Amino acid sequence: MSGFFGFDTSLPERGGQRGPGGGQQHFSGFQASNVDETFALGGAGEEEDLAVYTWGEGGMGGGGLLEGGDELNDETFGDDLGEINNNFQFSSQPATAPPTVKGKIASTQSRYKPKPVSDPFAFSEDDFYSSRPSKKTTTAKAPSRPKPSTGQSGSVENLWNKPAVSSPAWGTAPSAMTKLTPPPSASFPSQPPAPGHIKSLEEIEAEMAQMAIPSTSTAAPTQQKVFSLEEIEKQMMEQIEPPRQATPQQPAPPREATPTQVPGLAGSGYASQQALLDSMFPELGKGPSALGGLAPAFPPGPRQEGQSQPSQPPQPSPEELARMEELHKRITSKIQSMAKYNNLMGSSDKDFITRIQLSQLATADPYTSDFYAQVFSALKRSRMIAEGQGDGPTVVQVGAGMGLGVGGPVGNRFGKMGQNTMTKLSTQVKKLVENRAQHQKITNTAALQGALGRVTRGNAAAPRPVLAIPTSNKPENRPASQLNQQTGIHRAALTKKQVMFALEELYDAILELEQMRREAPPPTAMEEIEIWHAKCQAKVDIIWRRLMVMEPLDISIPHPFISLVNPIKGQKLFPRLLRHLPHTQSITLLSLLIATYTQLDVVFRAPPPPVADASLLTKADRLDRVKREAETDSFLQFVIPGVDMIINRCGLGLVAGMLAISAQRSEVWRVAATRPGVALYTALLSKAQSLIRSPTPDPMNPQQNQQVDPAELEQWSKTFTYFLHVLLPHLNDLFPSSVAQKAAFGPGAYLIGGDAVSDREGQEMERREAEVWGFVAVLAVNAAEEDQTNLVAALREKILHTVQSSRHPNVSPARAEMKLRNVNMFLNGLGLDASMIE
Amino acid sequence: MLLIFSFFKTLTDQVITVELKNDLSITGTLKSVDQFLNIRLDGISVEDPERHPHMLAVKNCFIRGSVVRYVRMAARSVDTTLLEDATRREAKEAKK
Numbered sequence: 001m002s003g004f005f006g007f008d009t010s011l012p013e014r015g016g017q018r019g020p021g022g023g024q025q026h027f028s029g030f031q032a033s034n035v036d037e038t039f040a041l042g043g044a045g046e047e048e049d050l051a052v053y054t055w056g057e058g059g060m061g062g063g064g065l066l067e068g069g070d071e072l073n074d075e076t077f078g079d080d081l082g083e084i085n086n087n088f089q090f091s092s093q094p095a096t097a098p099p100t101v102k103g104k105i106a107s108t109q110s111r112y113k114p115k116p117v118s119d120p121f122a123f124s125e126d127d128f129y130s131s132r133p134s135k136k137t138t139t140a141k142a143p144s145r146p147k148p149s150t151g152q153s154g155s156v157e158n159l160w161n162k163p164a165v166s167s168p169a170w171g172t173a174p175s176a177m178t179k180l181t182p183p184p185s186a187s188f189p190s191q192p193p194a195p196g197h198i199k200s201l202e203e204i205e206a207e208m209a210q211m212a213i214p215s216t217s218t219a220a221p222t223q224q225k226v227f228s229l230e231e232i233e234k235q236m237m238e239q240i241e242p243p244r245q246a247t248p249q250q251p252a253p254p255r256e257a258t259p260t261q262v263p264g265l266a267g268s269g270y271a272s273q274q275a276l277l278d279s280m281f282p283e284l285g286k287g288p289s290a291l292g293g294l295a296p297a298f299p300p301g302p303r304q305e306g307q308s309q310p311s312q313p314p315q316p317s318p319e320e321l322a323r324m325e326e327l328h329k330r331i332t333s334k335i336q337s338m339a340k341y342n343n344l345m346g347s348s349d350k351d352f353i354t355r356i357q358l359s360q361l362a363t364a365d366p367y368t369s370d371f372y373a374q375v376f377s378a379l380k381r382s383r384m385i386a387e388g389q390g391d392g393p394t395v396v397q398v399g400a401g402m403g404l405g406v407g408g409p410v411g412n413r414f415g416k417m418g419q420n421t422m423t424k425l426s427t428q429v430k431k432l433v434e435n436r437a438q439h440q441k442i443t444n445t446a447a448l449q450g451a452l453g454r455v456t457r458g459n460a461a462a463p464r465p466v467l468a469i470p471t472s473n474k475p476e477n478r479p480a481s482q483l484n485q486q487t488g489i490h491r492a493a494l495t496k497k498q499v500m501f502a503l504e505e506l507y508d509a510i511l512e513l514e515q516m517r518r519e520a521p522p523p524t525a526m527e528e529i530e531i532w533h534a535k536c537q538a539k540v541d542i543i544w545r546r547l548m549v550m551e552p553l554d555i556s557i558p559h560p561f562i563s564l565v566n567p568i569k570g571q572k573l574f575p576r577l578l579r580h581l582p583h584t585q586s587i588t589l590l591s592l593l594i595a596t597y598t599q600l601d602v603v604f605r606a607p608p609p610p611v612a613d614a615s616l617l618t619k620a621d622r623l624d625r626v627k628r629e630a631e632t633d634s635f636l637q638f639v640i641p642g643v644d645m646i647i648n649r650c651g652l653g654l655v656a657g658m659l660a661i662s663a664q665r666s667e668v669w670r671v672a673a674t675r676p677g678v679a680l681y682t683a684l685l686s687k688a689q690s691l692i693r694s695p696t697p698d699p700m701n702p703q704q705n706q707q708v709d710p711a712e713l714e715q716w717s718k719t720f721t722y723f724l725h726v727l728l729p730h731l732n733d734l735f736p737s738s739v740a741q742k743a744a745f746g747p748g749a750y751l752i753g754g755d756a757v758s759d760r761e762g763q764e765m766e767r768r769e770a771e772v773w774g775f776v777a778v779l780a781v782n783a784a785e786e787d788q789t790n791l792v793a794a795l796r797e798k799i800l801h802t803v804q805s806s807r808h809p810n811v812s813p814a815r816a817e818m819k820l821r822n823v824n825m826f827l828n829g830l831g832l833d834a835s836m837i838e
Numbered sequence: 839m840l841l842i843f844s845f846f847k848t849l850t851d852q853v854i855t856v857e858l859k860n861d862l863s864i865t866g867t868l869k870s871v872d873q874f875l876n877i878r879l880d881g882i883s884v885e886d887p888e889r890h891p892h893m894l895a896v897k898n899c900f901i902r903g904s905v906v907r908y909v910r911m912a913a914r915s916v917d918t919t920l921l922e923d924a925t926r927r928e929a930k931e932a933k934k
Contacts, residue, residue: 372924373844376917380848507926572919 355424378518493556494563502560503570506546510576513539540580547577549589558599561592566601568631571638578642583649590646594658597680598666602628602635606674609740632675640679647683652691653709656716659684663723669730675768678734678775685778688716720782724791731776731794736768738798762811766818769802773822777829788830799823803837841928845921846871846909855885855910856901862890864899875903 345353494502516536521528544550548560564570578586597603607628617625647655662668662680671677692713732738780791792799805811806819823834846868855865856877863886866879878900884893 370840370844370847371927372841372917372920373847375920375924376848379917379920504926507923508930511923511927 355428493558494560499563499567499570502546502548502564503567503573506543506564506573506577509539509543509546510573510580513543513580514576540582543577543580544585547589549585549592553592553595558604559592559596561589562596562599565593565639566631568634571631571634574639575642578645586646587650587654590643591658591661593643594680595661595665597662597671597677600635600676602632602676603671603674606676607632609736635676636679640676640683643680644683647687650687651712652688652716653712655684655688655691656712656719659688659716659723660719663719663726668723668726669733672727672775673730673734673739675771678771682771682775682778685720685775685782688720689778689781692716717784721784721787724779724783724787727779728790728794731791732798734772734775735798736772737765740765762815763818766815766822770818770822770825773825777826780826780829792830795826799827799834800837803834806834840873841924843871843873843875844924845916846875846877849911849915852911852915854879856906857908857910858901858905859907860905862893864893864901866898869898872903875906877901877903877906877909 513536516532516539519532521532523529547564551560553559558566565574578589581589605628607625647658650658659681662671662684672681776791776795780788783791802819802823806816806823808816811819820834827833827836849868850870852868853865854868855863856879857863862884864879864882864884866882869878869880871877878898880898882893882896882899884890887894
């Protein structure tokens, strides 16, 4: 237990409750009262308990004991209170005769009742009346405090806590006090703890702790039970420490202004208490010098019945007093020297707090709660390694499978204490996680059983546990795709909501799969690897089914898979999907994509040609254009590279087949008029050309090592010729500039065709044109000779116009250069050059 | 919340600008962040130092997470796709 903290926090309160004078005085008062008690008990010599009592006296009187325990002061400053208790209890226990606590409990009642018998040996009025065995209240109360020993030997923690708990009781006390004080004839101030109600053992103990000093005499007798010799001995051992426990209390009183030393201020609870204390121990108010006043142990004359008290006094010898005083001085100086460091944290404290903070961050699965940082740093690391600058791991691994993510390099982040803290932390976290795992297992089901309504996890009162360990992963047994189970050839296209849900499910599956891949077992563990492969494969299958590629081609328009690829979200998923799909599946996927290419939003609803004057458009129209452009851009960015990749793995036969599918199922010129279409065809044609031109074995692709199959070649040329002839009449319409010019009307027509458009827009236009020029270049390269002349004839106007406009003075040099390059792309393929024109 | 914390961890040792709810904007190197999104900044400079002359001498600071209005960072230090994935994961966790 870190007594230091406890000491710091609880002091004000305690001090406030019992600080009649300064800390010094208080302390002395404490000592005095202690001694008093011994005397008092000693005074009760006639009682049978005398023998037992000498125990206590010996303990108290033996100053050596106090001295002996002294050097431990530094270590245990927090344990003070508990020991104080013990101390009092001990000294008074043997003297069971004055069970003052009982008196306290019974006080109210005893006051209102006739007081039948008086105890001549009582310390206080309460004692006086309540100690009689015949008291009903006493007997009634007795069972309620069956464990006196626990209170005294209980952990220091308890003792610390209790005062705080019972403190409110004092607030209620004043009224009762003031009311009650008159009746007891002479003994008005003599009962410090006379709250209006009957108290439980805890409260009493708490009070004892609070008003440690004044109430000692009353509090101690809580233990009614007769102690065995062992117990008493034990207490004696514990008692060795009283003086040093007392010390921490001292600094507190000075902090509070305790103005009420005058008994007259009995109006407030505090004041009345104060008054009582003062009257009880007048010497308390006189500061350390009051130690001398120990001798008249029980000055509050009124309460004494005259018999026992006088006989008590003179037991403390002068040496003892001197010793006490010296001790007290030492303690005081010690406290003062330590007070400098109040509210300051040592390095170990900081260390401790850092550990606590860090342990909050620890989880069983760093990839779950700290996914971003983990993956981000993993990516960064791989990038750095690729760049040749290695770096240590950024995940602090705590045991197997658990850890906490730390952004940057770890080693120096926690300064000097780094290593040490981390090792400590790791064990701590391991324990934490284990405990939590166990705990969760137990509580999980029980907590929610019988709960009605929706059980929300996490709110202000019961936040979601930081350290949440998944206890079970329920297997997914939903049908892979409910849509798959619907029968019937045709059905409505997926709604947007369905698409979004399907996409989210796909994302989840992909994430899980990626996580699985990341957690690959070490390459040595063969069995594990096999299991892992199987798991991954199962996941891939699930993903494949969710993609709905195998749905009949005409099941709906658009095809479910196309619906998935239409939104940008789905497009982004595309390359990630391809990474995991085996070759055959990706070919299937591509075939489907090409077959249903016209259903793609980016083709079907391709962005319309630009208009010269955007102000002619409505706002909705403008937004729609922006959205379509964005979709097209994203399609080109995410999907086309994947398509390229798949095409690159295809043989000529497959390429020819795909072109055939496209030519059959769609109006080729429509598709080719869109950027995605142009990109697709360019990829197909250039792949075919490279296969035909360079049949040299490609080391990367052993599949295509063999020479091009003549049958495939023939199939290809047939398909291509057909494709070209379909396309030829529309060739000019493929160029965005031509389309724009056609679409323009009114004054805009002049603007678009002319060179008045801003240079930036113009360059953008040229870039788009370049895509088409590249496409026709590939067409030219693939075409047979007579087709090439047809091609040139069809494009003649366009070529001439482009070359001429590139020489127009109004065209910026950059744009002119782009125009020429575009044309040359095509002409060079035919062995021509733009410079040859005119 | 954990996601954002996780995200900020990746920003350590990068220069960010923290705009506080009292309109004070502080630019500095992020040294650490905790789960309350308290931020420790080093080598700080204040936008508009004329209005906040008292900040001139301050070289580093600890900002309580609850007083932060915005944090500005370079776009390249954010992996948006990854952030989306992380959001999905967190949403899934919460559902469990």
